[in-house]
Amino acid sequence: MSILIYAESAEGKFKKTAFELASYAKKIAGETGTTVTAVAVNAADASQLGKYGVDKVLNVKNDKLNSFNAKAYADVVKQAAQKEGAKIVLLSSTTDSLYLAPLVAVGLEAGYASNVVALPESISPFHVKRNAFSNKAFNVTEINTDVKVLAIAKNSFGLIEAAGAATEEEFAPSLNDNDFTIKVESVEKVTGKVTIADAEIVVSGGRGLKGPENWGMIEDLAAALGAATACSKPVSDLGWRPHSEHVGQTGKPVASNLYIAVGISGAIQHIAGINSSKVKVVINTDPDAPFFKVADYGVVGDAFEVVPKLTEKIKEFKAQNS
Numbered sequence: 001m002s003i004l005i006y007a008e009s010a011e012g013k014f015k016k017t018a019f020e021l022a023s024y025a026k027k028i029a030g031e032t033g034t035t036v037t038a039v040a041v042n043a044a045d046a047s048q049l050g051k052y053g054v055d056k057v058l059n060v061k062n063d064k065l066n067s068f069n070a071k072a073y074a075d076v077v078k079q080a081a082q083k084e085g086a087k088i089v090l091l092s093s094t095t096d097s098l099y100l101a102p103l104v105a106v107g108l109e110a111g112y113a114s115n116v117v118a119l120p121e122s123i124s125p126f127h128v129k130r131n132a133f134s135n136k137a138f139n140v141t142e143i144n145t146d147v148k149v150l151a152i153a154k155n156s157f158g159l160i161e162a163a164g165a166a167t168e169e170e171f172a173p174s175l176n177d178n179d180f181t182i183k184v185e186s187v188e189k190v191t192g193k194v195t196i197a198d199a200e201i202v203v204s205g206g207r208g209l210k211g212p213e214n215w216g217m218i219e220d221l222a223a224a225l226g227a228a229t230a231c232s233k234p235v236s237d238l239g240w241r242p243h244s245e246h247v248g249q250t251g252k253p254v255a256s257n258l259y260i261a262v263g264i265s266g267a268i269q270h271i272a273g274i275n276s277s278k279v280k281v282v283i284n285t286d287p288d289a290p291f292f293k294v295a296d297y298g299v300v301g302d303a304f305e306v307v308p309k310l311t312e313k314i315k316e317f318k319a320q321n322s
Helices: 016-032 046-052 070-084 095-108 216-225 233-237 268-274 303-320
Strands: 002-006 035-041 056-060 088-091 111-116 126-132 137-143 148-152 167-170 201-205 228-231 258-262 279-284 297-300
Touching: 002 016, 002 070, 002 095, 016 035, 016 046, 016 088, 016 148, 035 046, 035 070, 046 056, 056 070, 070 088, 070 095, 088 095, 095 111, 095 148, 111 137, 201 216, 216 228, 216 258, 216 303, 279 303
Parallel strands: 002 035, 002 088, 035 056, 056 167, 088 148, 111 148, 201 228, 201 258, 258 279, 279 297
Antiparallel strands: 111 126, 126 137
16 A cells, blocks of 8 residues: 555656645655655656655656646556545646546545645544635534545645655556547747746735736746745736736735735635745735735835846845855
């Protein structure tokens, strides 16, 4: 028996979430006396997972899987779990894995818990703590099925290196035409920028910027911090920024280490979507803006004065410490 993780990758490189899953799984394995197996798809260097506690990597090499296909990938994870006799299957909370996890659970006839934020409180009975009500509360979920599928919330556990090395094994799951009823014609990706999904830091702008012509200062601050840029729903609705940058309850969820909101008042839907971020900073002229009630740090001031000065200071600090 082994704990199985789906180690998500992009263009052959593992995402940070894969290492976080490995760290999480290693902790459970240590408490239950079992091992950690990872299943990876077209990964270039599977040995990286060993640094975070993975004992064995099932590496699937299949050109048909170069583009994400939820049905096919779910079949891969299901067959890997069956091969290893895994009773606990772990996935992340990325966009792809959120599509994937319910299909895996159905395939394995497993109970499924999403938004898991901590190690199991107990193994028998199996209890896990989860975010609930758009990250406004927690609940403890009990899973009674033989196999359990968990989706771990981003940045909820962290990375813990472990002394060890992973063995690699080629794995060729049985896939057929039914797995590829949906075909990917093309994939459009933003190049040269940090994506919201992978970002440790996110700089987000709202209507307080007054127009798309002022977005340069958001991009300058993001570039200085190595951050992704994002926006509130009204901004994307107005066409100032693409909808792919809209974050919040009705857009992309954000669980970054640092979230900087510039000119965003803080509608409840926006707060719900970014509430899992560890440190929240707001810059706004209105001291009564709702965002100040949930922010860790707040600056009451004109963004057109504050943001350029902040960017300048960050650049100066980096130059002095480079």
